Amino acid sequence: MRIIKLAIVSTITVEKQNSNKDKLSYLKDFNEMFEFVKSSVNSVYDMKRAGLSLMLHGMPTRIGAYHVLGSNVIAVNKLVLDLVRKYSTTNEEYNAYLFTVLLHEYLHSFGILDENKVRYMTVELCKKFFGENCTVSTMAEDPLKIFPKLGLVNYDKFENKFELIKNFDNSNQTYIQ
Numbered sequence: 001m002r003i004i005k006l007a008i009v010s011t012i013t014v015e016k017q018n019s020n021k022d023k024l025s026y027l028k029d030f031n032e033m034f035e036f037v038k039s040s041v042n043s044v045y046d047m048k049r050a051g052l053s054l055m056l057h058g059m060p061t062r063i064g065a066y067h068v069l070g071s072n073v074i075a076v077n078k079l080v081l082d083l084v085r086k087y088s089t090t091n092e093e094y095n096a097y098l099f100t101v102l103l104h105e106y107l108h109s110f111g112i113l114d115e116n117k118v119r120y121m122t123v124e125l126c127k128k129f130f131g132e133n134c135t136v137s138t139m140a141e142d143p144l145k146i147f148p149k150l151g152l153v154n155y156d157k158f159e160n161k162f163e164l165i166k167n168f169d170n171s172n173q174t175y176i177q
Contacts (some may be wrong), residue, residue, distance in 0.1 A: 002171055012043070014104045023094045024099060024136060030054055033095065037052040037102045037168075045121070047110055054102075054168040056081065058159030061150070064143070065101045067108040073104040078163065086146050096136035097143060100126065109164050 012020075020040070027033045034054070042048045056078035065076040080099070088094040100122060107118045126140040135146065145152050 012128055017129065017134075021092075021130050021134055021136070023129070024095050025090075027095055030098075030102075031168050031170065033098050033105075034102055034169055037099060037106050040125060041103070041106060044125045044128055045096055049109060050169060050171070052106070052109060052169045054165040055166065057162040058155075058157075060157065061153045061155045064120070065066045065105050069108075069113070072109075074102065074109065075162070076101055076105075079153075080150065083149060083150060083153060084143075088102040092135055093139075093146060096139040096146070099136055100140045100143070103140075122172055 023036065027036060034052075038048060038050075052072050052074055055073060055075045057075045058079050059075075059077050061077070061083075062078055063077055064073065064080055066078070067074050076098075084097045085094055088097075103125065104118055104122045107121055112118050112121070123140045125139040126134075130136045138145050
């Protein structure tokens with residue numbers, strides 16, 4: 001049986017929180033974002049794993065993302081992600097959404113199945129890593145606080161196609177693809 005640490009392992013200074021917020025705003029792609037997610041989880045919860053894949057999948061709008069239990073796959077709702085990009089007024093808003101979604105599913109990939117526990121850990125990490133009163137912490141609590149229009153969109157189908165993101169979670173690869 002594997003024991004998962006849920007205690008905060010370090011105190012993050014206000015200066016570091018500000019630096020983390022700045023860095024989040026400038027991340028450019030899924031891989032950079034996921035590396036930042038992994039770094040934040042390791043610094044706050046002392047947990048890490050590698051070898052995950054990311055797929056973008058059209059699915060009902062009530063689902064932001066999911067982790068396929070027992071696999072290395074994180075699936076993000078392409079429809080919702082496209083809407084977030086459309087509704088975002090800043091790169092910070094889009095990146096905050098993507099960070100929280102990837103963070104949430106990354107935590108599930110450790111075998112933490114309790115949805116309420118993962119939501120709590122996501123909010124806790126964002127508040128510790130970025131500060132209490134910032135976009136990413138608000139997004140972790142409820143994306144509709146930033147993007148209320150998302151609640152008005154009702155798409156209820158799983159699409160048969162998906163897009164696998166290349167060069168995702170590749171920092172631990174020791175071979176050339």
